[in-house]
Amino acid sequence: MSELKIPTYFDDEIEGARPKTRDREQIDARFKWNLNDIYPGWEAWQADMKEVRTHMDRFVELRGKLGEGPEQVLEAYQLQDTIGMMAYKLYRYPQLNFDLDQRDNEVQARLQEVQQLFAEYGSRSAWFTPELLTIAQETMEQWLESDEQLSPYRFPILEAYRAQEHVLDEGGERILALGSRFRSAPAEVYRALTTADVVFNTITLSDGEDVKVSYGEYSNLLHTRRDQEDRRKAFEAMYGIFEAKRNTFASLYNSLCQRDWAQAQSRNYSSTAEAALDDDNVPVSVLETLIETAREGSEPLRRYHRLRKEVLGLDEYHLYDGSIPLMESDEVYTYEGAKPTLIESVAPLGSRYQKLLGEALSGGWIDVYETEGKRSGAYSAGVYGVHPYMLLNYTDTLDDVFTLTHELGHTLHTVLSCEAQPFATSSYTIFVAEVASTTNEALLLDYLLKQTDDPRKRAFLLQQAISGIAGTFYSQALFADYELEAHRMVERGEPMTAERLDALYMEKMKAFYGDALTIDELYRVTWARIPHFFNSPYYVYQYATCYASSAKIVAGLLSEDEAERQATQARYLELLSSGGNDHPMTQLQKAGVDLSQADTVRAVTQRMDELVGMLEEELKRLS
Template identity: 55%
Template sequence: MAKPDTMNRDEIAEDYKWDFSQIYPNWEAWEADMAVLDGLIDDYAALQGTLASGPEALVRASELSDDIGRLQFKLYRYPQLQRDVDTRNTEISGRFQRVTALFAKLGTAASWFTPELLEVGYGTVGEWLNSEPKLAPYRFPIEEAFRQAEHTLDADGERLMSYSSQFSGTPRTIYQELSTSDIDFPEVELSTGEKVKLSYGGYSRTLNTARNQADRQAAFEGHYETYAANRNTYAAIYNASLQRDWFGAQARNYSSTLEAALDGNNVPVDVYKTLVETVRGGTEPLQRYVKIRAKMLGLDSYHLYDGSLPLLEDDRVYPYDDVKDTVLESVAPLGEAYQQKMAALLNNRRLDVYENEGKRSGAYSAGVYGVGPYMLMNYNDTMDAVFTFAHEMGHSMHTELAYETQPFATASYTIFVAEVASTTNERFLLELLLSRTEDPKERFLLLQQAIDDIVGTFYTQVMFADYEWQAHQKVEQGQPITPDSLSEIYMGLLEDYYGDAVAKDELYRYTWTRIPHFFNSPYYVYQYATCFASSAQVYKAMTTGTAEEKAAATERYLDLLRSGGNDHPMEQLRKAGVDLSDPATIQAVVDQMSDLVDRLEVEAERIQSSS
């Protein structure tokens, strides 16, 4: 099936939309579990003061926490997923707010646990862990509490911090409402006569397909002017996020927001700094690629909005139903069991495929413990959408394997390892498509796709990480946060990363306004780059060497996916064969980019000589 012409969700076939009944059959069942959770929260609060009585009390608190956690997944996802496919539905948004309010109550009711656990002391708790088998699933999170003891407040302090939990999410909520429910994108008429609504999907598709630079410019200006018009509001929202992060860091005795953000995963600050510094020093292949693009596209002036266009004409479309089979075939090296699980997921109505009015932009995979992953896309039949599909399927399969292998307490994996699975699946897809063709044009386009993956997942995300770090340091140093100060940071980064390879359009200074991760999940995006470096190393191990070596590497990789969150993420990656503390791991991606650009030039010459 090709992409539907309609943006009306009711007119899209049911097979391409989520089935929410796998979570709850109706809102009445959801309401019933809301009441159950409310009661369990009271039960948990009543356990305060019992931990010192012995290991049985710790088991009781831990198992009740699991019961609460399982309910949280379902109660949160049921309205959240429905809100994301229609952000205009205020009734569902209201229900979602009720969930977050109840979770805030839980945060307060549970705030006693860690301080009380620390009061018991590791000597005693360690003996309990060794003597009570029922505590085995909780060993890692309990030991984590003691590792972070210096950043844990006393019971009164933790209770006070818990009161801010719902408020802390307010900047994110305001950003989402402004950027989805209330935003009004213009419509432009392209040189072809086609009229395009410059929603995220329409804008992205235009940049990917419009061969006329003036059309891309019009789409860029219409889309970005919509954000720029609200720059003062966006700056105020982002300032709230920055101030929140700095408050939390200081309250928990961290020297910086970066240290506070990384400590939860026990990631050294130097890993972040090394990543940024290594990539800043390795921008030459990026700039060389941009100059090649400008030359091949015949552009006197190259702009960032020219960066999504394939370098060769290609009118092929990639219908979703055809792509399903291709993506499934691409993961054959991971084994028949992996493929069977993916096939079941692809046919279970847990993918919401196409864009519709009111649907949030982008793509994601969201887990529901006890049910499985739900995957959102805005599939538009482009090659980029194909690789996005493979990317999100990697996340979904990571969730499937972790949920079926780990107990609830350690089932949720960290963001730090999450993107390994997604980018590894992209690499498998790329190699399958390359193996299917000897057509130099098609191979060139796929090679370009591989380079663009590095640009988007590695260079761009590190540039974003660089931006976040600089913005947070402004707050830490007491400097003002204004639209101009934030835009100056971003324009400086464009100069540092792209040099004279691109024209500096004034509107690009407001790019920070349209990056949801900045507002939703601070210090998140750097992990795209570390995961890209990790997946490159893992993929190489799985596809080179003897049959025995490849099989062993594949099993290590699957063990990584199965391990969920049962260890520190850098240790999980070390077990899979990756050491992110070594700058060479990051530099290898820069070198890979340089090699791919070399190969792209060779293929371009072959195409030119044969024409």
């Protein structure tokens, strides 16, 4: 098939495209965070650092008094609230500043200062849960019934009793708390290696242009460069960074997995997975079922890549060919141009949701463009009592538009949870977090598909939908498969070297992709360039489970039955407003999703097969 041209989606003026500069001073203020909403400056931050210590001291003074009655328990939890609300601001202010320039040692020192303070507080307050559990559960439940002011703390209190077999005595908890500061060391070293100290490689493209392959530029090159040789050079330039330090990364990852296994054993868990999932009361079988179902249902993924190879007319098809659009497009999806489209796309969630989303886009909440020293990737970070902050590295691609609505889903989830819940239950779990983001992505896709009957545009969007499943469901399931097995290597007492991690990752790649593409040897170091592996173990599988959850929710939101649409909207907004007031599996069940059933996950692989079939039909019409 020949390559196809596709017309513009957004009526963007080309002068609204991303800035050519990476100099932060030259970026317009409306595209940058306003961190003054947290503190007007470091002096105010320092004042709160002093004040929070007084609250910590008051909390520690309650030691030995919890059993005296519900009043003492209430005072302890209210003090925890005060400390927790201040902690959001005290931590986020240096953390967000540091993410804007990870070369800034002075800000890094302030971040370490607050981390040290809370590590110290953790050790000083290690007595709390063991002492709480000396109170009989029956007595505690009577206190909860008799004292209305304790009601906001019902769920976290009863959670402590549920998990009490994994709570140590005061001495044990104190020892673990003393080590908390060191547990973040692998992630901190990883971030320093991959951001602050990274030296990006420069390549010469087919048109003679020299380009420094930064993280943002790498993504842009894979999405926009039609010449396969340019994509190959970009791939080798990026992965070469990790190849050069793979032994260092392997040592870091080994220390992280050993840390997780030591922590799990100290709390009487049989595995690292059980320890990681128990906080959310999620059975390990959910993770195992996800991996097994995704791997067994990988044929639609292979079918898609075979189709891409045919359409792109490539003799050899590589994974770095997986992002380039099947059709030629010179479209620039500017940030300003995307904003009204995103607001319209979430209309199925109601006018108030649209209004809140517009507020998030109005300025000060989002740091849009890549600048020197800025952290790579994208995220939404809540600051209780202020508002969330979103980090982007926007490069004017359609993929960036979907990333933007993805992070806005997290932002609105945070806003609604903090609005509806007391502080004690305002934080939602990771297990439900990605439901909000992938729901927004699905609604954007549906909105764009409904704007056109043009087979070219529809094919382009179907490709976006399929790529979403490939990246959010299949890739994350592959990552989860690797991560689970890597941790089990440590649990079995096996050595963990760069060679063994390379081999393990290649094994998982072949299991998912088969012979549908050429797997370059350099891809074996992919494990070293996935930040989630080093920052938040056992996180990635939740992208896939959340994708399955959002697929079912979106089906209800877009139903032809008005009553079903309204009921689904109400249940979904209740989910977004529920914070952490229940176990996430229960919250999702209330929203109409049961992840204990394999069919819930299998529906995603079936949907992938349907979408690939639809794409094939649209391409046939265009041939």
